[in-house]
Amino acid sequence: MPAPLPLxxxxxxxxxxxxxxxxxLALPRWWSPNRNKLLVSAALGAPVFVFYLVREPRALAHAAxxxxxxxxxxxxxxxxxxxVWLRGDLEARPLVNTAFLAVGSVLASFIGxxxxxxxxxxxxxxxxxxxxxxxxxxxxxxxxxxxxxxLLTPLGDPPLFLGHLAGVPFTWTxxxxxxxxxxxVALLGVYFVWDSVAYxxxxxxxxxxxxxxxxxxxxRGTVNLVWLVGVVGAVALLRAPxxxxxxxxxxxxxxxxxxxxxxxxxxxxxxxxxxxxxxxFGIFLTMIPALExxxxxxxxxxxxxxxxxxxxxxxxxxxxxxxxTYLVFLALAQGQGLSAEVAGVPHAxxxxxxxxxxxxxxxxxxxxxPNFMVKAIAEEAGVSMPSFFGYMAYSGAVLLPLxxxxxxxxxxxx
Numbered sequence: 411m412p413a414p415l416p417l418x419x420x421x422x423x424x425x426x427x428x429x430x431x432x433x434x435l436a437l438p439r440w441w442s443p444n445r446n447k448l449l450v451s452a453a454l455g456a457p458v459f460v461f462y463l464v465r466e467p468r469a470l471a472h473a474a475x476x477x478x479x480x481x482x483x484x485x486x487x488x489x490x491x492x493x494v495w496l497r498g499d500l501e502a503r504p505l506v507n508t509a510f511l512a513v514g515s516v517l518a519s520f521i522g523x524x525x526x527x528x529x530x531x532x533x534x535x536x537x538x539x540x541x542x543x544x545x546x547x548x549x550x551x552x553x554x555x556x557x558x559x560x561l562l563t564p565l566g567d568p569p570l571f572l573g574h575l576a577g578v579p580f581t582w583t584x585x586x587x588x589x590x591x592x593x594x595v596a597l598l599g600v601y602f603v604w605d606s607v608a609y610x611x612x613x614x615x616x617x618x619x620x621x622x623x624x625x626x627x628x629x630r631g632t633v634n635l636v637w638l639v640g641v642v643g644a645v646a647l648l649r650a651p652x653x654x655x656x657x658x659x660x661x662x663x664x665x666x667x668x669x670x671x672x673x674x675x676x677x678x679x680x681x682x683x684x685x686x687x688x689x690x691f692g693i694f695l696t697m698i699p700a701l702e703x704x705x706x707x708x709x710x711x712x713x714x715x716x717x718x719x720x721x722x723x724x725x726x727x728x729x730x731x732x733x734x735t736y737l738v739f740l741a742l743a744q745g746q747g748l749s750a751e752v753a754g755v756p757h758a759x760x761x762x763x764x765x766x767x768x769x770x771x772x773x774x775x776x777x778x779x780p781n782f783m784v785k786a787i788a789e790e791a792g793v794s795m796p797s798f799f800g801y802m803a804y805s806g807a808v809l810l811p812l813x814x815x816x817x818x819x820x821x822x823x824x
Contacts, residue, residue, distance in 0.1 A: 414706060419461075419699040422454045423734075426696045429454070430689060431729055431776050435798060444684045451692025458696050469698050476575050477694040479650055480733075481687050483571055484524065486641055486657040491525030492678040493634040493668035498627030502538045502620050504605040507547055508598055510534045511554045515594045518559030519566040521638050527556045527780040528676070533627065535791045540620040543608040545795060548788045549804045550601040554594065556780035557772035561590040561765065565645060567778070569727075569736030569767040576740060577753040578760065580646040585757070589765045589820055596812055631672045637664050686779055690733070697734050704741040713742060716821040720762035724770030724813065728777050736767040762821050770813065773805045774798065 429450050433441040440446055462470045500506050510530060518526040531551060538544045560566025563583050564574035570583055637660045644656040713722050723739045740763055743755040751757050771778035775785060775798055785795050796804065 415699050415703055417703070420703060422458050423693075423696040423700045426451065426454045426692045427734070430693075434776070434782070444681065444688055447685060448688040448691070451688055451695075455692045455695035458698060462698060469702070473694050473698050475650060476572070477690065479575055479654055480568065480572065480690060480694070482654045482657050483565075483641075483645065484522070484568065484686055485683055486661040487522040487525045487565070487638075488528075488683045489661040490634045490637045490641065490664045491521055491529055492673055492676055493631045493664045494529055495630040495672045495675050496529055496533045496627060497625070497630075497675070498533055498536065499539070499623055499625040500537045500627065501624060502541050502609075504602055504609050506537065507534070507605055508602045510537070511550060511601060512594075512598055514551070514555030515559035515598075518555055519562035519590075520642065522565055523556050523560040523567050523778065524682075524780045524783070525638075526559065527551075527784050530555060531784050531787050532676075532791075535788060535793065536625075539791070540616050540623060541609075541612055542616060543611065544788075544793050546601075546604055546608060546804070548784065548793055548795065549801065550597065550604075550808075552781050552784050553772045553805070553809065554597055554601075556784055557778055558590070558593050558597065558769050561586050561768050563642075565642060567768045567771070568733040570764060571645075572733055572737055573740065573753065573760075573764065574645070576737065579752070582752055582760075583764065586761060586764060589761070589769075589816060592819065593769060593812060593816065596815075597808070600808060631668050633667050634664050637661075682779075682783055693734050697737065700738060701741045704738060705745045707745070711742065713739075714746060714748075716758045716762040717817050719743065719759055720766040720817060720821045721813075722766070723763045724766035724773075727767045727770045728773035732767040732771040732778055736763060739763045739767075758821070765816070765820070769816075770809075773802065773809060775801055 433450070459470065510533070514526045514530045517529070521529070531548075534547065534551060535544070538547055557567070560570070561583065564571045564578070564580055566583075570578075574580055640660045641657060644653050644660070648656055713719060719739055723735055726735045726738075740753065740755065740760070743759045743763065744753070748759065749756050752760055755763075772781070775781045785801075788795050795801070
Protein backbone atom coordinates (compact mmCIF):
# COMPACT_ATOMS: atom_id res chain seq x y z
CA MET A 411 0.00 0.00 0.00
CA PRO A 412 1.37 3.47 -0.87
CA ALA A 413 2.52 5.73 1.95
CA PRO A 414 -0.12 8.02 3.53
CA LEU A 415 -0.74 11.30 1.74
CA PRO A 416 0.08 14.67 3.32
CA LEU A 417 -2.81 17.06 3.90
CA UNK A 418 -1.49 19.53 1.35
CA UNK A 419 -2.20 16.99 -1.38
CA UNK A 420 -5.81 18.26 -1.41
CA UNK A 421 -4.69 21.77 -2.35
CA UNK A 422 -5.42 21.31 -6.11
CA UNK A 423 -8.95 20.07 -5.26
CA UNK A 424 -9.64 23.04 -2.99
CA UNK A 425 -8.22 25.41 -5.59
CA UNK A 426 -10.41 23.88 -8.31
CA UNK A 427 -13.59 24.29 -6.28
CA UNK A 428 -12.65 27.84 -5.25
CA UNK A 429 -11.98 28.71 -8.89
CA UNK A 430 -15.45 27.47 -9.86
CA UNK A 431 -17.00 29.49 -7.04
CA UNK A 432 -15.00 32.72 -7.32
CA UNK A 433 -13.92 33.23 -10.94
CA UNK A 434 -17.48 33.56 -12.38
CA LEU A 435 -17.98 36.44 -9.96
CA ALA A 436 -14.52 38.01 -10.02
CA LEU A 437 -13.66 37.61 -13.73
CA PRO A 438 -16.95 36.87 -15.52
CA ARG A 439 -15.81 37.85 -19.02
CA TRP A 440 -12.53 35.90 -18.82
CA TRP A 441 -14.26 32.89 -17.26
CA SER A 442 -17.04 32.71 -19.84
CA PRO A 443 -15.18 30.91 -22.69
CA ASN A 444 -14.91 27.18 -22.11
CA ARG A 445 -11.28 27.18 -23.23
CA ASN A 446 -10.36 29.20 -20.13
CA LYS A 447 -12.24 26.79 -17.89
CA LEU A 448 -10.34 23.92 -19.51
CA LEU A 449 -7.08 25.80 -18.96
CA VAL A 450 -7.81 26.12 -15.25
CA SER A 451 -8.91 22.48 -14.94
CA ALA A 452 -5.82 21.23 -16.76
CA ALA A 453 -3.39 23.45 -14.85
CA LEU A 454 -4.74 22.45 -11.44
CA GLY A 455 -5.15 18.80 -12.38
CA ALA A 456 -1.69 18.32 -13.92
CA PRO A 457 0.21 17.87 -10.61
CA VAL A 458 -2.29 15.24 -9.45
CA PHE A 459 -2.12 13.43 -12.78
CA VAL A 460 1.68 13.22 -12.71
CA PHE A 461 1.73 12.23 -9.03
CA TYR A 462 -0.73 9.36 -9.45
CA LEU A 463 0.73 8.26 -12.74
CA VAL A 464 3.87 7.42 -10.76
CA ARG A 465 2.27 6.48 -7.44
CA GLU A 466 -0.92 4.55 -8.30
CA PRO A 467 -2.06 4.50 -11.96
CA ARG A 468 -5.11 2.39 -11.07
CA ALA A 469 -6.59 5.34 -9.19
CA LEU A 470 -6.34 7.43 -12.36
CA ALA A 471 -8.02 4.69 -14.39
CA HIS A 472 -10.86 4.42 -11.88
CA ALA A 473 -11.41 8.20 -11.85
CA ALA A 474 -11.34 8.28 -15.66
CA UNK A 475 -14.00 5.56 -15.89
CA UNK A 476 -16.28 7.40 -13.45
CA UNK A 477 -15.75 10.67 -15.32
CA UNK A 478 -16.68 9.15 -18.67
CA UNK A 479 -19.84 7.57 -17.20
CA UNK A 480 -20.79 10.88 -15.57
CA UNK A 481 -20.31 13.01 -18.70
CA UNK A 482 -21.99 10.50 -21.01
CA UNK A 483 -25.12 10.39 -18.81
CA UNK A 484 -25.37 14.18 -18.49
CA UNK A 485 -24.68 14.59 -22.19
CA UNK A 486 -27.36 12.08 -23.17
CA UNK A 487 -29.95 13.74 -20.92
CA UNK A 488 -29.00 17.19 -22.19
CA UNK A 489 -29.17 16.21 -25.86
CA UNK A 490 -32.44 14.29 -25.54
CA UNK A 491 -34.19 16.90 -23.36
CA UNK A 492 -33.02 19.58 -25.81
CA UNK A 493 -35.10 17.85 -28.49
CA VAL A 494 -38.37 18.29 -26.57
CA TRP A 495 -39.99 21.68 -27.22
CA LEU A 496 -42.73 22.90 -24.90
CA ARG A 497 -44.32 26.13 -26.08
CA GLY A 498 -47.27 28.08 -24.76
CA ASP A 499 -48.55 31.06 -22.77
CA LEU A 500 -51.09 30.28 -20.06
CA GLU A 501 -52.77 32.72 -17.73
CA ALA A 502 -50.18 33.43 -15.04
CA ARG A 503 -52.39 32.74 -12.05
CA PRO A 504 -50.81 31.38 -8.85
CA LEU A 505 -52.37 27.95 -9.37
CA VAL A 506 -50.93 27.70 -12.90
CA ASN A 507 -47.45 28.70 -11.76
CA THR A 508 -47.62 26.27 -8.85
CA ALA A 509 -48.60 23.51 -11.27
CA PHE A 510 -45.53 24.29 -13.41
CA LEU A 511 -43.32 23.90 -10.35
CA ALA A 512 -45.06 20.73 -9.22
CA VAL A 513 -44.71 19.05 -12.62
CA GLY A 514 -41.07 20.08 -12.79
CA SER A 515 -40.43 18.68 -9.32
CA VAL A 516 -41.58 15.26 -10.52
CA LEU A 517 -39.88 15.38 -13.92
CA ALA A 518 -36.53 16.38 -12.39
CA SER A 519 -36.02 12.92 -10.91
CA PHE A 520 -36.56 11.20 -14.25
CA ILE A 521 -35.01 13.49 -16.85
CA GLY A 522 -32.54 15.21 -14.53
CA UNK A 523 -32.63 18.64 -12.91
CA UNK A 524 -30.89 20.07 -15.97
CA UNK A 525 -33.33 18.45 -18.41
CA UNK A 526 -36.43 19.49 -16.45
CA UNK A 527 -35.12 23.02 -15.98
CA UNK A 528 -34.35 23.49 -19.66
CA UNK A 529 -37.70 22.01 -20.69
CA UNK A 530 -39.91 24.14 -18.43
CA UNK A 531 -38.19 27.43 -17.67
CA UNK A 532 -38.96 29.14 -21.01
CA UNK A 533 -42.69 28.23 -21.05
CA UNK A 534 -42.91 29.43 -17.44
CA UNK A 535 -41.25 32.74 -18.34
CA UNK A 536 -43.48 33.09 -21.41
CA UNK A 537 -46.55 32.54 -19.24
CA UNK A 538 -45.42 35.22 -16.78
CA UNK A 539 -44.14 37.80 -19.27
CA UNK A 540 -47.07 40.20 -18.65
CA UNK A 541 -46.53 40.18 -14.88
CA UNK A 542 -44.30 42.69 -13.10
CA UNK A 543 -43.41 40.40 -10.17
CA UNK A 544 -41.63 37.33 -11.53
CA UNK A 545 -38.34 37.04 -9.61
CA UNK A 546 -39.78 34.92 -6.80
CA UNK A 547 -41.18 32.48 -9.36
CA UNK A 548 -37.75 31.92 -10.92
CA UNK A 549 -36.15 31.57 -7.49
CA UNK A 550 -38.65 28.90 -6.41
CA UNK A 551 -38.18 27.22 -9.80
CA UNK A 552 -34.47 26.90 -8.94
CA UNK A 553 -35.33 25.58 -5.47
CA UNK A 554 -37.73 22.92 -6.72
CA UNK A 555 -37.03 21.98 -10.34
CA UNK A 556 -33.27 22.60 -10.44
CA UNK A 557 -32.53 20.97 -7.08
CA UNK A 558 -35.00 19.38 -4.65
CA UNK A 559 -37.02 17.65 -7.36
CA UNK A 560 -34.08 15.50 -8.46
CA LEU A 561 -33.97 13.39 -5.29
CA LEU A 562 -35.76 10.20 -6.30
CA THR A 563 -33.48 8.52 -8.85
CA PRO A 564 -29.77 8.53 -9.83
CA LEU A 565 -30.88 10.30 -13.02
CA GLY A 566 -32.16 13.27 -11.04
CA ASP A 567 -28.98 14.95 -9.86
CA PRO A 568 -25.26 14.33 -10.49
CA PRO A 569 -24.43 13.41 -6.84
CA LEU A 570 -26.90 10.54 -6.90
CA PHE A 571 -25.53 9.20 -10.18
CA LEU A 572 -22.02 9.27 -8.73
CA GLY A 573 -23.42 7.37 -5.77
CA HIS A 574 -24.86 4.79 -8.15
CA LEU A 575 -21.42 4.41 -9.75
CA ALA A 576 -19.97 3.97 -6.24
CA GLY A 577 -22.27 1.04 -5.50
CA VAL A 578 -25.63 2.49 -4.41
CA PRO A 579 -28.41 0.38 -6.04
CA PHE A 580 -30.49 2.25 -8.63
CA THR A 581 -33.75 1.79 -6.70
CA TRP A 582 -32.30 2.79 -3.31
CA THR A 583 -33.07 6.48 -3.87
CA UNK A 584 -36.80 5.68 -3.92
CA UNK A 585 -36.38 5.41 -0.13
CA UNK A 586 -35.98 9.20 -0.12
CA UNK A 587 -39.60 9.81 -1.14
CA UNK A 588 -40.57 11.07 2.31
CA UNK A 589 -37.94 13.86 2.43
CA UNK A 590 -38.67 14.63 -1.23
CA UNK A 591 -42.42 14.86 -0.65
CA UNK A 592 -42.04 16.87 2.55
CA UNK A 593 -39.78 19.49 0.99
CA UNK A 594 -41.73 19.64 -2.27
CA VAL A 595 -45.12 20.11 -0.61
CA ALA A 596 -43.73 22.66 1.84
CA LEU A 597 -42.06 24.74 -0.88
CA LEU A 598 -45.09 24.56 -3.17
CA GLY A 599 -47.29 25.74 -0.30
CA VAL A 600 -45.02 28.67 0.53
CA TYR A 601 -44.78 29.58 -3.15
CA PHE A 602 -48.54 29.48 -3.69
CA VAL A 603 -49.13 31.89 -0.79
CA TRP A 604 -46.27 34.15 -1.93
CA ASP A 605 -47.45 34.23 -5.54
CA SER A 606 -51.06 34.82 -4.49
CA VAL A 607 -49.98 37.95 -2.62
CA ALA A 608 -47.80 39.06 -5.56
CA TYR A 609 -50.60 38.42 -8.06
CA UNK A 610 -53.03 40.50 -6.01
CA UNK A 611 -50.60 43.43 -6.32
CA UNK A 612 -50.45 43.27 -10.13
CA UNK A 613 -52.24 46.13 -11.88
CA UNK A 614 -55.53 45.59 -13.67
CA UNK A 615 -53.83 46.48 -16.97
CA UNK A 616 -51.26 43.70 -16.57
CA UNK A 617 -53.93 41.18 -15.65
CA UNK A 618 -55.95 42.08 -18.76
CA UNK A 619 -52.82 41.75 -20.93
CA UNK A 620 -52.13 38.38 -19.38
CA UNK A 621 -55.66 37.13 -20.15
CA UNK A 622 -55.46 38.55 -23.69
CA UNK A 623 -52.33 36.59 -24.61
CA UNK A 624 -53.25 32.96 -24.10
CA UNK A 625 -51.57 30.25 -26.15
CA UNK A 626 -52.26 26.59 -25.35
CA UNK A 627 -49.25 24.46 -24.47
CA UNK A 628 -47.83 22.52 -27.40
CA UNK A 629 -45.31 19.73 -27.18
CA ARG A 630 -43.07 18.79 -30.09
CA GLY A 631 -40.27 16.27 -30.32
CA THR A 632 -42.24 13.69 -28.36
CA VAL A 633 -40.16 10.85 -29.82
CA ASN A 634 -37.49 11.99 -27.37
CA LEU A 635 -39.69 10.79 -24.51
CA VAL A 636 -39.04 7.28 -25.81
CA TRP A 637 -35.28 7.90 -25.69
CA LEU A 638 -35.61 9.25 -22.14
CA VAL A 639 -37.30 6.02 -21.07
CA GLY A 640 -34.40 4.23 -22.71
CA VAL A 641 -31.95 6.24 -20.60
CA VAL A 642 -33.76 5.17 -17.42
CA GLY A 643 -33.57 1.55 -18.50
CA ALA A 644 -29.91 1.76 -19.47
CA VAL A 645 -28.85 3.26 -16.14
CA ALA A 646 -31.00 0.86 -14.13
CA LEU A 647 -30.15 -2.37 -15.94
CA LEU A 648 -26.79 -2.06 -17.69
CA ARG A 649 -23.20 -1.76 -16.53
CA ALA A 650 -20.19 -0.02 -18.01
CA PRO A 651 -19.19 0.06 -20.82
CA UNK A 652 -22.42 -1.27 -22.36
CA UNK A 653 -24.41 1.37 -20.43
CA UNK A 654 -22.37 4.23 -21.88
CA UNK A 655 -22.60 2.80 -25.38
CA UNK A 656 -26.39 2.57 -25.05
CA UNK A 657 -26.58 6.18 -23.83
CA UNK A 658 -24.52 7.41 -26.78
CA UNK A 659 -26.78 5.49 -29.18
CA UNK A 660 -29.91 6.99 -27.58
CA UNK A 661 -28.47 10.51 -27.84
CA UNK A 662 -27.55 9.83 -31.47
CA UNK A 663 -31.09 8.67 -32.20
CA UNK A 664 -32.38 11.89 -30.67
CA UNK A 665 -30.16 14.01 -32.93
CA UNK A 666 -31.12 11.94 -35.98
CA UNK A 667 -34.87 11.81 -35.40
CA UNK A 668 -35.51 15.33 -34.08
CA UNK A 669 -36.05 18.16 -36.59
CA UNK A 670 -33.35 20.75 -36.04
CA UNK A 671 -35.87 23.60 -35.85
CA UNK A 672 -37.00 22.20 -32.49
CA UNK A 673 -33.51 22.57 -31.07
CA UNK A 674 -33.25 26.05 -32.56
CA UNK A 675 -36.52 26.97 -30.86
CA UNK A 676 -35.02 25.70 -27.58
CA UNK A 677 -31.85 27.74 -28.26
CA UNK A 678 -29.96 24.49 -27.91
CA UNK A 679 -26.15 24.78 -28.02
CA UNK A 680 -23.30 22.55 -26.91
CA UNK A 681 -21.80 25.29 -24.71
CA UNK A 682 -23.42 24.33 -21.36
CA UNK A 683 -22.56 20.65 -21.76
CA UNK A 684 -18.97 21.42 -22.78
CA UNK A 685 -18.72 23.69 -19.74
CA UNK A 686 -19.78 20.86 -17.43
CA UNK A 687 -17.37 18.44 -19.11
CA UNK A 688 -14.29 20.66 -18.79
CA UNK A 689 -15.02 21.69 -15.21
CA UNK A 690 -15.65 18.15 -14.04
CA PHE A 691 -12.48 17.00 -15.79
CA GLY A 692 -10.58 19.05 -13.23
CA ILE A 693 -12.84 18.05 -10.35
CA PHE A 694 -12.62 14.31 -10.95
CA LEU A 695 -8.84 14.50 -11.28
CA THR A 696 -8.04 16.72 -8.31
CA MET A 697 -10.42 15.00 -5.89
CA ILE A 698 -8.52 11.67 -6.05
CA PRO A 699 -6.19 12.54 -3.13
CA ALA A 700 -9.06 14.08 -1.15
CA LEU A 701 -11.06 10.87 -1.42
CA GLU A 702 -8.06 8.76 -0.47
CA UNK A 703 -7.39 10.89 2.60
CA UNK A 704 -10.99 10.66 3.74
CA UNK A 705 -11.05 6.89 3.30
CA UNK A 706 -7.98 6.61 5.51
CA UNK A 707 -8.55 9.37 8.07
CA UNK A 708 -12.24 10.18 7.93
CA UNK A 709 -12.89 9.06 11.50
CA UNK A 710 -10.73 11.90 12.84
CA UNK A 711 -13.19 14.62 11.75
CA UNK A 712 -15.86 13.81 14.33
CA UNK A 713 -18.76 13.75 11.85
CA UNK A 714 -20.67 10.59 12.72
CA UNK A 715 -24.39 11.26 13.21
CA UNK A 716 -26.95 11.60 10.39
CA UNK A 717 -27.73 15.22 11.23
CA UNK A 718 -24.01 16.06 11.12
CA UNK A 719 -23.65 14.47 7.68
CA UNK A 720 -26.80 16.27 6.48
CA UNK A 721 -25.51 19.72 7.43
CA UNK A 722 -21.84 19.16 6.62
CA UNK A 723 -22.66 17.82 3.16
CA UNK A 724 -25.30 20.49 2.61
CA UNK A 725 -23.25 23.50 3.66
CA UNK A 726 -20.37 22.52 1.38
CA UNK A 727 -22.81 21.71 -1.42
CA UNK A 728 -24.12 25.26 -1.11
CA UNK A 729 -20.80 26.87 -1.99
CA UNK A 730 -18.95 24.15 -3.85
CA UNK A 731 -20.29 21.67 -6.37
CA UNK A 732 -22.65 19.13 -4.82
CA UNK A 733 -21.43 16.14 -6.86
CA UNK A 734 -17.86 15.94 -5.50
CA THR A 735 -19.10 17.02 -2.08
CA TYR A 736 -21.38 13.96 -2.03
CA LEU A 737 -18.44 11.69 -2.86
CA VAL A 738 -16.25 13.30 -0.23
CA PHE A 739 -18.74 12.66 2.57
CA LEU A 740 -19.60 9.20 1.29
CA ALA A 741 -15.89 8.41 1.49
CA LEU A 742 -15.79 9.95 4.97
CA ALA A 743 -18.62 7.71 6.14
CA GLN A 744 -17.06 4.64 4.54
CA GLY A 745 -13.83 5.30 6.42
CA GLN A 746 -15.43 5.22 9.87
CA GLY A 747 -16.14 1.50 10.18
CA LEU A 748 -19.91 1.97 10.52
CA SER A 749 -22.41 -0.75 9.61
CA ALA A 750 -22.20 -1.47 5.88
CA GLU A 751 -25.90 -1.52 4.97
CA VAL A 752 -25.56 0.13 1.55
CA ALA A 753 -22.36 1.17 -0.29
CA GLY A 754 -20.42 0.58 2.93
CA VAL A 755 -22.47 2.94 5.13
CA PRO A 756 -25.75 2.84 7.13
CA HIS A 757 -28.99 3.73 5.34
CA ALA A 758 -29.56 6.74 7.63
CA UNK A 759 -26.13 8.19 6.89
CA UNK A 760 -26.48 7.76 3.13
CA UNK A 761 -29.92 9.37 3.23
CA UNK A 762 -28.52 12.36 5.12
CA UNK A 763 -25.65 12.76 2.63
CA UNK A 764 -27.98 12.40 -0.36
CA UNK A 765 -30.61 14.87 0.82
CA UNK A 766 -27.99 17.36 2.00
CA UNK A 767 -26.13 17.31 -1.32
CA UNK A 768 -29.22 17.53 -3.55
CA UNK A 769 -31.43 19.90 -1.55
CA UNK A 770 -28.82 22.33 -0.25
CA UNK A 771 -27.40 22.76 -3.73
CA UNK A 772 -30.29 25.26 -3.96
CA UNK A 773 -28.81 27.58 -1.32
CA UNK A 774 -26.65 29.53 -3.80
CA UNK A 775 -26.32 30.01 -7.54
CA UNK A 776 -23.14 27.92 -7.54
CA UNK A 777 -24.49 24.92 -5.65
CA UNK A 778 -25.74 23.10 -8.76
CA UNK A 779 -25.12 23.60 -12.48
CA PRO A 780 -28.77 24.32 -13.52
CA ASN A 781 -29.01 27.23 -11.05
CA PHE A 782 -26.83 29.54 -13.11
CA MET A 783 -28.36 28.27 -16.36
CA VAL A 784 -31.87 29.20 -15.21
CA LYS A 785 -30.65 32.58 -13.96
CA ALA A 786 -29.07 33.34 -17.33
CA ILE A 787 -32.19 32.35 -19.28
CA ALA A 788 -34.40 34.44 -17.00
CA GLU A 789 -32.16 37.48 -17.46
CA GLU A 790 -32.27 36.98 -21.24
CA ALA A 791 -36.06 37.13 -20.92
CA GLY A 792 -35.84 40.47 -19.10
CA VAL A 793 -36.20 39.30 -15.50
CA SER A 794 -33.95 41.26 -13.14
CA MET A 795 -32.57 38.38 -11.09
CA PRO A 796 -31.05 39.01 -7.65
CA SER A 797 -27.29 39.16 -7.14
CA PHE A 798 -25.35 36.27 -5.61
CA PHE A 799 -26.05 37.50 -2.09
CA GLY A 800 -29.53 38.69 -2.99
CA TYR A 801 -30.40 35.14 -4.01
CA MET A 802 -28.98 33.92 -0.70
CA ALA A 803 -31.43 36.21 1.10
CA TYR A 804 -34.25 34.24 -0.53
CA SER A 805 -32.69 30.87 0.27
CA GLY A 806 -31.87 31.92 3.83
CA ALA A 807 -35.44 33.03 4.49
CA VAL A 808 -37.14 30.04 2.83
CA LEU A 809 -34.78 27.09 2.78
CA LEU A 810 -32.88 27.29 6.06
CA PRO A 811 -36.03 26.99 8.23
CA LEU A 812 -37.11 24.10 5.99
CA UNK A 813 -33.79 22.32 6.50
CA UNK A 814 -34.02 22.76 10.26
CA UNK A 815 -37.42 21.08 10.10
CA UNK A 816 -35.99 18.31 7.92
CA UNK A 817 -33.30 17.73 10.53
CA UNK A 818 -35.85 17.30 13.28
CA UNK A 819 -38.11 15.08 11.18
CA UNK A 820 -35.60 12.78 9.50
CA UNK A 821 -32.02 13.14 10.72
CA UNK A 822 -32.00 13.81 14.45
CA UNK A 823 -31.84 10.09 15.36
CA UNK A 824 -28.88 7.74 15.14
